[in-house]
Amino acid sequence: MRQYVFNTNHFIKAFNHCSDILLKQGYEVLDVDRKGFSIEAFIKDNKLYSRQLHVHLYHDVSDKFCLDVDARSVSLEMRQSQQNKRLELNFVRAFHKYVIEQKGPKSLAQSA
Numbered sequence: 376m377r378q379y380v381f382n383t384n385h386f387i388k389a390f391n392h393c394s395d396i397l398l399k400q401g402y403e404v405l406d407v408d409r410k411g412f413s414i415e416a417f418i419k420d421n422k423l424y425s426r427q428l429h430v431h432l433y434h435d436v437s438d439k440f441c442l443d444v445d446a447r448s449v450s451l452e453m454r455q456s457q458q459n460k461r462l463e464l465n466f467v468r469a470f471h472k473y474v475i476e477q478k479g480p481k482s483l484a485q486s487a
Contacts, residue, residue, distance in 0.1 A: 393442075
């Protein structure tokens with residue numbers, strides 16, 4: 376995530392210009408929140424990987440504003456999610472195996 380601090384008297388104009396910049400760069404704007412001043416957009420590059428971009432503007436101090444930009448690779452996030460699910464499943468299987476091995480009146484009485 377990148378964060379930029381800037382001064383301006385035209386905050387709304389700067390926010391509107393952000394969506395224009397994204398459209399010129401080839402992004403498809405998914406959502407524009409004019410109350411929370413955030414933009415969600417995505418683009419597909421030459422390798423057909425989808426990239427998602429989140430832009431958020433907010434008032435930092437009296438005359439300064441912050442621009443947060445967060446870009447993510449959608450395909451990479453999906454792979455990470457699958458790997459995380461696999462790790463969770465391996466843990467659940469190992470825990471289940473432990474519970475089955477420990478079942479029995481003697482071992483249950485010892486654990487209580």
